[in-house]
Amino acid sequence: MKAITLLGSTGSIGTQTLDIVSQYPEQFRIVGLASGRNVELLAAQIRQFRPSIAAICEEDKLPALKEAIADLDPQPILLAGEAGVIEVARYGEAQTVVTGIVGCAGLLPTIAAIEAGKDIALANKETLIAGAPVVLPLIEKHQVKLLPADSEHSAIFQCLQGVPKGGLRRILLTASGGAFRDWDVAKLAYVTVADALKHPNWSMGRKITVDSATLMNKGLEVIEAHFLFGMDYEHIDIVIHPQSIIHSLIELQDTSVLAQLGWADMRLPLLYALSFPDRIHTDWQQLDLVKAGNLTFREPDHQKYPCMKLAYAAGKAAGSMPAVLNAANEQAVALFLDEKIHFLDIPRCIESVCDRFSADNSANPSLDDIVAADKWARQEVLMATENLEKRSRIISLR
Ligand SMILES: NC(=O)c1ccc[n+]([C@@H]2O[C@H](COP(=O)([O-])OP(=O)(O)OC[C@H]3O[C@@H](n4cnc5c(N)ncnc54)[C@H](OP(=O)(O)O)[C@@H]3O)[C@@H](O)[C@H]2O)c1
Numbered sequence: 400m401k402a403i404t405l406l407g408s409t410g411s412i413g414t415q416t417l418d419i420v421s422q423y424p425e426q427f428r429i430v431g432l433a434s435g436r437n438v439e440l441l442a443a444q445i446r447q448f449r450p451s452i453a454a455i456c457e458e459d460k461l462p463a464l465k466e467a468i469a470d471l472d473p474q475p476i477l478l479a480g481e482a483g484v485i486e487v488a489r490y491g492e493a494q495t496v497v498t499g500i501v502g503c504a505g506l507l508p509t510i511a512a513i514e515a516g517k518d519i520a521l522a523n524k525e526t527l528i529a530g531a532p533v534v535l536p537l538i539e540k541h542q543v544k545l546l547p548a549d550s551e552h553s554a555i556f557q558c559l560q561g562v563p564k565g566g567l568r569r570i571l572l573t574a575s576g577g578a579f580r581d582w583d584v585a586k587l588a589y590v591t592v593a594d595a596l597k598h599p600n601w602s603m604g605r606k607i608t609v610d611s612a613t614l615m616n617k618g619l620e621v622i623e624a625h626f627l628f629g630m631d632y633e634h635i636d637i638v639i640h641p642q643s644i645i646h647s648l649i650e651l652q653d654t655s656v657l658a659q660l661g662w663a664d665m666r667l668p669l670l671y672a673l674s675f676p677d678r679i680h681t682d683w684q685q686l687d688l689v690k691a692g693n694l695t696f697r698e699p700d701h702q703k704y705p706c707m708k709l710a711y712a713a714g715k716a717a718g719s720m721p722a723v724l725n726a727a728n729e730q731a732v733a734l735f736l737d738e739k740i741h742f743l744d745i746p747r748c749i750e751s752v753c754d755r756f757s758a759d760n761s762a763n764p765s766l767d768d769i770v771a772a773d774k775w776a777r778q779e780v781l782m783a784t785e786n787l788e789k790r791s792r793i794i795s796l797r
Pocket residue numbers: 406407408409410411412413433434435436437438456484498499500501502504522523524525548549550601602603604605606607665
């Protein structure tokens with residue numbers, strides 16, 4: 400039986416991971432749970448999965464959490480704050496830590512888990528994108544596994560099993576195309592938050608759903624693929640595949656192409672990250688190619704979706720630039736979700752912040768450099784937005 404700790408247990412990745420654990424109690428058990436602020440769901444999860452330790456990041460929610468599970472015997476260790484989440488990540492006998500926290504908030508807990516010798520089932524792509532210069536050497540140093548749980552990277556990882564060293568020639572990431580794939584570019588000027596949150600194929604958290612609508616998610620995945628599989632950016636391509644049946648492909652040196660297929664269900668990559676290298680028999684809906692129907696493909700539209708090129712450029716700039724891109728994106732998406740900026744402002748904000756950072760980019764950033772770059776980029780986006788607000792107030796006063 401594998402002992403698992405789950406960070407971000409109350410989110411989309413978290414609840415789907417717990418669905419797997421509840422279906423296969425003889426294979427997996429939960430050691431630790433951590434979430435952001437959702438007391439009610441975390442308390443219900445503690446009641447059902449009986450972890451040894453749990454944490455809630457928002458400190459003022461701890462009393463409510465304690466009260467919600469006061470009748471449980473034995474009581475788990477209950478912690479709060481970022482330090483509490485980090486303690487859960489490194490705690491006890493968990494063999495694998497599933498990183499389902501959204502955003503760069505996952506970076507320090509992931510580092511703590513690696514330093515404690517845990518394998519990482521990586522859903523939280525922002526951690527690797529921002530922190531790879533620090534995370535990858537630590538993975539090497541502590542001899543732990545970094546197992547992709549993102550569906551595209553799991554597909555690539557699955558295709559790579561049995562491919563000899565040097566056999567990989569090209570990675571082809573598939574993209575659903577997000578909420579606006581069939582919208583005319585002129586209509587993007589009128590996008591609402593509700594529009595951006597309607598993903599055609601996947602049900603996910605709000606941030607990644609907006610990232611899918613801007614196609615920044617695919618750009619982030621290009622950088623993630625570069626770090627996970629050591630492929631240079633010239634050999635990582637994106638293709639739009641609206642049906643989301645092929646989860647990604649690899650091309651080998653002899654031009655043979657391998658793909659991994661399945662319904663759009665995140666439990667499959669999560670299960671493989673947890674069971675690797677084994678395969679667990681499931682009773683989940685089997686793929687029916689006739690039902691799936693036509694599988695179609697088209698070129699990504701870089702005019703309509705500038706975020707992909709911004710991500711390639713940041714990836715190639717390396718150093719702390721991917722951290723800056725990621726933080727600017729996180730902050731811009733948060734402002735968009737709060738209806739403070741427009742959908743089309745998201746790539747504009749990111750581009751201007753990355754342009755301003757270029758000169759300061761150091762080749763081998765430390766963790767402190769990365770954390771500082773992340774903070775700087777968020778601040779820059781906030782300042783730019785304040786200036787925009789001031790300007791529009793002045794215009795409306797005139
Ligand atoms: N959802 C998918 O299908 C999918 C697919 C591929 C990759 N991913 C990646 O997986 C990650 C999670 O995505 P998601 O869709 O599951 O997001 P989500 O539904 O928004 O869930 C985010 C989770 O993180 C928790 N959280 C937020 N800040 C935290 C903090 N500082 N400390 C501890 N926990 C914190 C939230 O807790 P509260 O709810 O309590 O606030 C929640 O449990 C993202 O990096 C995303 O890119 C997701």
